[in-house]
Amino acid sequence: MRFWLLDRISSYEPDTELTAVKNVSLSEEYLADHFPDFPVLPGVFMLEAATQAGAWLVRFSEDFAHSIVVLHEARAVKYADFVTPGNTLQVRVKQQKSDERLVHFRFEGEVEGRISVSGRLVLERYNLADANPEQADLDARMIAHQRSTAELLTRGIDIAAAL
């Protein structure tokens, strides 16, 4: 399985907000275990989708300055509704504040106007070279790969409108 929890980025405004979608499909293998008789998107995957949405907003906003963007903290993440196969989760992250290490977001996921998940998350960002300058090349390779993934996820989005 590819660990891409977003299928498409719909819009974004740097340092402000990003919206994206994730389709839930019966072909996602893990649904066979979650749950065998009642397949639903796991709550932590809704959190992961929001995490990835926030990470992309960070990367777009700072032009891929950091190779590592990871979940540092999650709070008040509430699961209101199941998301079943055949549905699309619309994810929205809104940036609250940031400093040189951490970026804070509020997020929501909804299906056809009904909220499935809401909460807050904090992302941490850095380069491997910060701790070990020998790893600067690895950072660069990772960032190049992230840029091409971003291109796939934003293909078709009206960049002028997005900005």
Added chain:
Amino acid sequence: MASEDEIFEKVREALVEALGVDDDEVTPEATLQGDLDAESIDFLDIVFRLEKSFDIKIERGELFPEDILTNVEYVEDGKVNDSGIAKLRERMPFADLTKFEAEPSVQNLGQQLTVKDMCNFVAFKLAA
């Protein structure tokens, strides 16, 4: 015994943490479900935090008497009847039920519960 202000501060902290709202959104008149978007899973969280914060024990149905609201003896056509209202007053001496009594549909009770009601509940428990 904690003062009114101390109680409000701790209740506010519990609500800010549990609901992910900002400090200034938690005013005494703010309704838990309406203004602060609290849902039933949040009540489990809020009760847990209040128990820890004030060293009290809160039984299910004490803050929010779901058992009365789902009892056919006390509810007719989705509205709480007079004996139901009397029961609620008995069980919730900390809450201001005047608005609810004017329009006693079952779903209104939850929606009208305010931060002030919650503070009064804590004071009531601490005094007991």
Added chain:
Amino acid sequence: MRWFWIDRYTEFVSGSHAVAVKGVTLAEDHLHDHMAGYPIMPNSLVVEGMAQAGGLLVSERYEFRELVVLGKLAKAKFHSCVRNGETLTYRVKIETIRSDGAAVSGTAHVGDRLHAKATLFFARLGDANEALQGQRLFHPNHLRHWLSLVGIFEVGVHQDGTPMKEKDYPLTECATDPA
């Protein structure tokens, strides 16, 4: 990708606490995307490990007749990066349990290193839950299989120290089984 985020329990005390482990390995697909070039165990899956370890601990209080679902992640904080070759040890504890759900606190360590701390709230769905639309989550055989895979009955004890036995639980019938 299978949805098993703990490998095995090393300790399980009914109604109290449990310890479970999870190995992080390059054989897992998702590490090759997260992050491509530098594998890091995603923290959302660390949460799921705690949720599974704690969820079964709570379900046992309901005799494994039903599963609970994660209703709310009140707080989770992460302090490091977990890498391939490391083993996560999850320690979970029931803080409070009622008829409608439970609060569980948990930590995740790699050796002595604290990686994460979290508080989770589980909701018990019950037979009448609308969202389930009359379906059950799990056939009892699946649940019995999962419990066996993670070794619950190999290490599980009641609070008086007597071993938990599989035959003491109705794992051949389920609360949400259609009549």
